[in-house]
Amino acid sequence: MAAMSTLETPRLLLRRWQIADQEPFATLNGDPETMKFFLQPLNRSESDSLIERYEKHFEEQGFGMWALQSKKTRDLIGATGLLRVTFAAHFTPTVNIGWRLARQHWGNGYATEAAVEALRFGFEKLNLPEIVAFTLPQNTSSRGVMERLGMTHNPNDDFDHPKVPQWHPMVRHVLYRVKNDSNLA
Ligand SMILES: CC(C)(COP(=O)(O)OP(=O)(O)OC[C@H]1O[C@@H](n2cnc3c(N)ncnc32)[C@H](O)[C@@H]1OP(=O)(O)O)[C@@H](O)C(=O)NCCC(=O)NCCS
Numbered sequence: 001m002a003a004m005s006t007l008e009t010p011r012l013l014l015r016r017w018q019i020a021d022q023e024p025f026a027t028l029n030g031d032p033e034t035m036k037f038f039l040q041p042l043n044r045s046e047s048d049s050l051i052e053r054y055e056k057h058f059e060e061q062g063f064g065m066w067a068l069q070s071k072k073t074r075d076l077i078g079a080t081g082l083l084r085v086t087f088a089a090h091f092t093p094t095v096n097i098g099w100r101l102a103r104q105h106w107g108n109g110y111a112t113e114a115a116v117e118a119l120r121f122g123f124e125k126l127n128l129p130e131i132v133a134f135t136l137p138q139n140t141s142s143r144g145v146m147e148r149l150g151m152t153h154n155p156n157d158d159f160d161h162p163k164v165p166q167w168h169p170m171v172r173h174v175l176y177r178v179k180n181d182s183n184l185a
Contacts, residue, residue, distance in 0.1 A: 007066065007117045014066035014080065014114055016058060017051045021067050024076040025051060028102040037139040039170060057083060063126060065098065068114050077105045080114035082122050082131065087162045091175060095122060097133050099145060106141070112148045119149060123180045130180065134161075134173045143174065151176035 078101035
């Protein structure tokens, strides 16, 4: 298992979760605009459980979704990191990169800045052969991050998410991939 450490970018710390993160993370997860491409916003206890899930993933895997903290203000900005995909699909088993930022922090390049370091960790420390990302086709902000990272989308990879009911309008997902031979910024 790769030794887990805090990652750092020019403006951000990617670190393990703390009790003080619960409240700002619940505010983020309860915001309908931030959560409009998820099945529903989360209440406080669901948000706290998500932090517990992230922490369990770190304990078991040595990597996970990091808490993103501003080095300048110390504010919790959101989450970015790597999670093993827990469902079966044509591209699994694999590791997924994801991001979720509080609305007031969008439009500053923070998600991409953090994700570059998370990808680097996945490739250089974990030696993953490939990392994927997926979202709803209409989530252009998230697809923008994927494209800035150099991830590529093949429409033949689009899939119905097995954890979303088949009848649900959010069932269809686009998949992006990046291989471990990429030149990272
Ligand atoms: C997806 C999400 C993380 C993207 O956040 P973001 O801030 O747009 O993404 P980036 O960090 O890549 O920032 C890029 C933007 O910052 C701008 N920017 C400003 N200063 C910058 C800087 N110093 N460096 C880089 N970009 C900068 C870019 O121009 C770009 O703006 P634009 O979108 O108007 O063109 C955010 O919209 C979000 O949290 N959404 C809700 C949760 C969600 O859907 N998560 C994904 C589920 S799959």
